[in-house]
Amino acid sequence: MKAEKIFNCLIVDDEPPAREILKRYIRQIPMLNLIDECNNALQALAVLQSHAIDLLFLDIHMPQVSGLELIKTLKAPPKIVLTTAFEQYALQGFELDVADYLLKPIQFDRFLKAVMKALPKEVVQDQVSERPVEPLSNQAFLYFRADRKMVKVLIKDIQYIESLKDYVKIITEKGTIITKYSIAALAVMLPEESFIRTHRSFIVAIDKITSFTNESLEIQQYQIPVSKLYRQLVLKSLNVFPH
Template identity: 35%
Template sequence: MINCLVVDDEQHAIDVILHYIKQTPFLKLVKATTNPIEALQIVNMEKIDLVFLDVQMPEISGLDFAKAIQGKAKVILTTAYSEFAAEGFDLEVVDYLLKPISLPRFLKAVQRVINTITSTVSFAQQAESIEDDYIFVKTELKGKMLKINLRDIDYIEGMKNYVAISHGGTKTMVLLNMKDLEERLPKKHFLRVHKSYIVAVSKIVAVEGNIIRLKNQRVEILLGETYRSAFHEIMKHKLMG
C-alpha cells in the first residue's frame, strides 16, 4: 500500500486526484489539503510515500515544497503549466502531470512510482552485497595507495593511460586501463556503457534515449552503440509497463 498526500490550493483539482485514488486499490489517502505548510508538517510526522503536488500555490510553490521535504516521499507534480518540467526533473520528481489529468495518465504516473520504489529496493538489496567490499588503487602520487569502497563509486571515466574514479563526491586518478578495471569489478554491480565509461548500476536513476543519468550527478553519460544491446538486455529485466 502506498500512502498518499494531496496538496493543491484548488479544491476541485484535489477532488479529481481523490476520485482517481479511490479507484486505485494500492493507493491509500492519508490527507488532502490546500495548505502546503500543513502538508509539510504531515510529511515530517507521518509515513507518506507519495505526494501529489501542485506547482503554483500562494504561500509556498510546489518546487520549494519538493526541495523542503528532501526526498522523504516520492513526488508527482500536478500543474496546468509545462514550463516547470525541467526544474521538476532536477528535483528528481517521479512524474509531471499536466491538468486536466486523465485517469490513464494518472495510472501511468503511479506505475512509475511503483517502478521507482521497486528499483530502489532492488538496488538497495544489491548494494548490501558490496557494502563492505573495496579496492585499493595506486594514485598519481608515487607510493600512495587509496582504499575505495565499491558502494561509493558513481562512475569511472577512461582518460588515455588513466581512469578517473568518481566516488563520494570526489575523483581519483588511477594509472590503469578500463579493460583491466572492468574485469576486476563485479559485473552485477558495474556496467561498461561506453568505451570511456563504466557506471554503478545502483546509481542509475534515468535513461533518456542514449543518455544515462546518475543519482546526485550532473554529468550526462552517453550509452555507446557497442554496449547498447547488452545494457538494454540487463535493464529490461527491471522494466515494468
C-alpha cells in the first residue's frame, strides 16, 4: 500500500477567529498535519527552528513583526500562503515567492486551491477529504470584511442570508452586512440543524421563521421565497409533511 504523504503546517495570525477557521479547514484535509499555531512572528520563528514545516499560513498585519518581514528573515522558507484582509499587499507577497494569497474571510474552496498550488497537485487530489467542512456551532461567530473593516457576526444573530452574485447580504438582529462571499461556502459552514436553504439565493435561520406557505416564509417583516427545488427540504425541516 502506498504510504500517505503528510505535510506539516503552521498557522501564524494574531486574530483567534482567523486561526480557528484555518484549523477547521486543515482538519478537512488528512494529508495536512497542524504542528502549531502562533499569534506573532517571534513565536513562529521558534517553531520554524524546532520543527520541519512544509506549509506556512501567514497573516501579514501582526504586532511588532509583520508577516512580510518574517518571510525576509527566513533563509530556507517553507511553502507560504499569505492570509490577510488587505488586498493591496498581494504584489509584494508574490515578489517574495509565496505560493498563494488568501483574502479574509477565507472560503474553503479557495483555501483548497491555495493548498493545491503550494503542494504537489496530484497528492492533494488523491488525499483530500470528501467530508463536508465542519459546521460552526450556534455559539460561534465569523468575521466579514465590510466598510473597510472586519465585522464580527454571531451565528445565533443571523436571520437570513441573500446572495447578490459575488456578494452576500447578511441580515442579523443587529443590522445588515454586505460582503464579498459565496453563499455556497456559507451553506456548508453554518450548522445544518439551525439553517436551511430555501432558494439558490437564500439561506434562513429556522428558529427565526414566524410563518410560511409553500411559496414563501416570513422572518419578522422580511418575506423569503421558497423555490420548488427546495420546498420539500424546507417542509421537512419545519416538521411539516404533505398529505
